[in-house]
Every structure is written in C-alpha cells, then in structure tokens.
Amino acid sequence: xxxxxxxxxxxxxxxxxxxxxxxxxxxxxxxxxxxxxxxxxxxxxxxxxxxxxxxxxxxxxxxxxxxxxxxxxxxxxxxxxxxxxxxxxxxxxxxxxxxxxxxxxxxxxxxxxxxxxxxxxxxxxxxxxxxxx
Amino acid sequence: xxxxxxxxxxxxxxxxxxxxxxxxxxxxxxxxxxxxxxxxxxxxxxxxxxxxxxxxxxxxx
Numbered sequence: 001x002x003x004x005x006x007x008x009x010x011x012x013x014x015x016x017x018x019x020x021x022x023x024x025x026x027x028x029x030x031x032x033x034x035x036x037x038x039x040x041x042x043x044x045x046x047x048x049x050x051x052x053x054x055x056x057x058x059x060x061x062x063x064x065x066x067x068x069x070x071x072x073x074x075x076x077x078x079x080x081x082x083x084x085x086x087x088x089x090x091x092x093x094x095x096x097x098x099x100x101x102x103x104x105x106x107x108x109x110x111x112x113x114x115x116x117x118x119x120x121x122x123x124x125x126x127x128x129x130x131x132x133x
Numbered sequence: 134x135x136x137x138x139x140x141x142x143x144x145x146x147x148x149x150x151x152x153x154x155x156x157x158x159x160x161x162x163x164x165x166x167x168x169x170x171x172x173x174x175x176x177x178x179x180x181x182x183x184x185x186x187x188x189x190x191x192x193x194x
Contacts, residue, residue: 009146009147009148009149009171012170012171013171093146094144094145094146095146096146097145097146097147098142098144098146100146101142101146101149101171102142104171105140105142105149105168105171108167108168108170108171109138109140109167109168111167112164112167114138114167117137122141125144126144127141127142127143127144128141128142129139129140129141129142130139130140130142131137131138131139131140132137132138132139132140133135133136133137133138
C-alpha cells in the first residue's frame with residue numbers, strides 16, 4: 001500500500017504567485033504590503049484594491065491593472081476586468097494555477113531537503129508529474 | 134523498494150495528488166504535511182494499493 005494525499009489549489013504564497021506571473025510573461029509585478037487601488041485604462045483609480053498588481057502598461061494596450069486580493073483565509077483571489085478577461089481567461093488561469101503549483105511544490109520540497117528527480121508530462125492524462133527522493 | 138515521492142498536478146491546475154511509494158507507513162505524515170501547506174484544503178488522505186510492474190503483467194495474462 002502507498003500513502004497519498006489529494007489537495008485543492010489555492011494561491012497562498014504571494015512570492016510564488018508573483019514569480020509565476022513573471023514566468024507567464026509579465027515583465028513587472030508589484031507586491032504591496034497593503035492593498036492598493038487598481039488603475040483603469042485611463043489611469044483612473046478603481047474601487048477594487050489588491051496586494052499583488054500587474055500594472056496595465058505590461059498587461060496590454062487599453063488594458064486595466066490585474067490584481068490579486070488577499071482574502072480572509074490568506075489566499076489570493078484574482079481581479080480581472082471584463083475587457084481583459086477575453087485574453088486572461090479560464091485557460092490563462094489554468095496555466096497560472098499549474099505554474100504556481102509547480103513552483104510551490106519545488107519550493108516546499110527544496111525547503112524540506114528533498115532531492116528533485118525530474119519532471120514528466122503525461123501525454124495521455126495531461127498531468128504534470130514531479131518526482132522526489 | 135526505494136522511497137519515491139510523486140506529485141501529480143491535474144491538467145486544470147485545480148488540484149494535485151501526492152503519492153508515496155516505498156515508505157511502508159513510515160514518515161508519510163511528515164511528507165504529506167510538507168505539501169499540504171501548498172494547497173488550502175485536503176480533499177483526501179489515506180492509502181491505496183501500490184501500483185507495481187507485477188500487477189500489469191498479471192492483468193495482461
């Protein structure tokens with residue numbers, strides 16, 4: 001018998017989330033200690049606030065800021081405008097979650113002193129497999 | 134059997150599974166604790182039959 005655990009993804013580590021967003025192609029990601037107002041495409045301050053902000057200038061022309069707001073349980077929830085959600089859609093969020101998970105797993109494993117054996121993509125299931133010893 | 138930790142990330146990125154092979158019940162909780170910190174909620178924890186090469190051969194007969 002082998003032991004197993006099964007877990008649901010939540011963005012809990014702000015640093016890893018910032019690193020993941022940079023890997024997704026954003027050259028600038030701001031991590032504030034306290035939530036700041038998001039900017040709209042005219043430079044106007046929006047009512048929404050977030051601790052992690054991808055400035056509109058790196059999101060795309062005519063775009064608004066993308067934010068990740070810290071929740072009461074410590075996780076981050078995405079704030080994406082309707083305009084930007086056409087490009088930063090469910091498929092984009094899926095890729096971000098996968099990137100975040102991969103980076104989080106590697107970070108925690110490294111901290112715990114595990115040896116990384118390698119990464120494989122299962123073509124049949126689409127699962128990413130990370131192995132450690 | 135050597136101890137191997139396999140983390141499988143679901144294609145939708147919504148969840149991940151941790152499979153421990155060769156631990157024989159020793160130190161499993163500590164390893165699972167490392168990865169449980171990443172995900173917010175544990176969907177399930179427990180044991181499942183070990184997937185071995187012998188099992189495949191048996192099925193193919």
